[in-house]
Amino acid sequence: MIGIRVFWGRFLGFFMPQLHVVMIGATGLVGTLLAQTLCHRPEVAQVTALARRPLRFSHDKLDTRIIDFADLHEEAKAVGADVAISTLGTTQKQAGSREAFRKVDRDLVVSFADGAHRGGADHLMMVSAVGADARSPSFYMKTKGEADHAVKALGYERIDIFRPGLLLGDRDENRTSEEIGKALLPLMNPFMAGPLSRYKAIGADEVAHAMTAAAVLNEPGIFNHQYAEMADLISNDRVVQPAEEKAAAE
Numbered sequence: 372m373i374g375i376r377v378f379w380g381r382f383l384g385f386f387m388p389q390l391h392v393v394m395i396g397a398t399g400l401v402g403t404l405l406a407q408t409l410c411h412r413p414e415v416a417q418v419t420a421l422a423r424r425p426l427r428f429s430h431d432k433l434d435t436r437i438i439d440f441a442d443l444h445e446e447a448k449a450v451g452a453d454v455a456i457s458t459l460g461t462t463q464k465q466a467g468s469r470e471a472f473r474k475v476d477r478d479l480v481v482s483f484a485d486g487a488h489r490g491g492a493d494h495l496m497m498v499s500a501v502g503a504d505a506r507s508p509s510f511y512m513k514t515k516g517e518a519d520h521a522v523k524a525l526g527y528e529r530i531d532i533f534r535p536g537l538l539l540g541d542r543d544e545n546r547t548s549e550e551i552g553k554a555l556l557p558l559m560n561p562f563m564a565g566p567l568s569r570y571k572a573i574g575a576d577e578v579a580h581a582m583t584a585a586a587v588l589n590e591p592g593i594f595n596h597q598y599a600e601m602a603d604l605i606s607n608d609r610v611v612q613p614a615e616e617k618a619a620a621e
Contacts, residue, residue, distance in 0.1 A: 389416035392586065393450040393492065395443070395483050396458030397435075398422055400540050401498055404579035405458060406433065414587050419450050421483075443479060447486030454586055455487035457497040469510060477518040484522045493528040494589070496582055501534045501569050501597055523593060530593045531585045533578060533601065540575035569597035577605060584608035 392409055396402035397420035409418045410430040419434045420426060421443065426435050438446045447455065457480045466472040484495055503515035519532055581601035585594075596604065 390414060390454055390586065391417045391419070391450075391452045392454045392456060393419045393421065393447060393452035393487055393490075394456040394458065395421050395447075395479070396456075396460065396498070397426055398424060399458055399460065400538060400575045401578050401582075402458035403427060404540075404576050405456070405582055408579050408583045409586065412583060412586075419452060421446055421450075440479060444482045444486035447483045448490035450487065451490045452487060452492050454494045454496065455484060455492040456495075456582065456586070457483055458582075459483070460498065463511070472511075473514050477514050477521070480518045481521045481525075484527075485525055488525050488527055494531075494586070495522060495525070495527045495529070496531040496533070496585060497522065498533050498535070498578070498582075501536045503534060528591045529589065531582070531588075531596060532594070533582060533596045534569070535573050535578050535601070536570045536598060537572040538575050538578065539572050569599070571598045573598055573601065577601065580605050580608065 392415060394402065394406065394409075397406045403426065406418055406420055406426060407428060407430075409415050410432045415432065417432050417434060418430075419436060421436050421438050423437065423440065425437065426433070436446065459475065459480055461472060461475045463469060463472045466475055480497060484497070488495070497518075499519050500512065500515045502509075502512050503519055504512055505516035505520045507513045507516055523530060578601060581596060581604040584604045584607070585596070594600075
């Protein structure tokens with residue numbers, strides 16, 4: 372016997388628009404979880420992932436296209452999706468230089484967003500960072516802020532920018548400063564109230580859930596989601612998630 376939330380999620384699927392999502396960054400921490408949750412959503416018809424390598428899972432709704440990112444703009448345009456999502460991101464250490472980091476976290480993100488919009492997408496979602504600001508003295512925050520600013524001029528009807536603090540989850544690569552943060556910041560979360568709440572550590576699965584919930588929203592405008600806003604998206608989401616569906620079935 373299925374639970375009420377599972378039934379409700381399946382029931383809504385018959386009446387919700389069937390969306391085609393195109394995304395980049397689907398092999399990363401948040402991106403992998405997001406692609407999986409999107410594939411399980413009844414209102415999502417197809418997820419097209421533009422990637423450099425295969426994803427770790429397969430699904431009937433998933434179309435993975437291995438591409439040369441030099442052609443990202445045209446590849447994104449050719450998909451003809453309804454919703455464009457970027458969870459692409461790296462570190463300066465991984466990229467090898469500031470210029471290479473900027474190429475990934477700003478230039479490729481904006482190129483993808485522009486191409487997807489020209490292909491018909493009217494809703495853009497992207498992962499940025501808490502504190503992102505094009506005027507920041509921090510190179511990392513400045514680059515993230517420049518990407519945020521650039522996509523706002525592309526003409527999307529709706530833009531959702533997600534700005535998590537420290538992401539909790541298992542990455543393929545070791546990031547020493549993050550590992551230290553993962554040990555300490557969750558202990559501090561209860562004391563981070565008011566304006567400080569936006570810096571709370573948050574699970575990558577929670578960010579993925581919040582983004583999935585936002586994917587079906589159609590109110591026009593530009594929406595910035597920090598810790599509190601992501602928590603609201605999750606609590607207001609009535610469509611069951613894969614983990615919940617499995618637990619309910621058991």
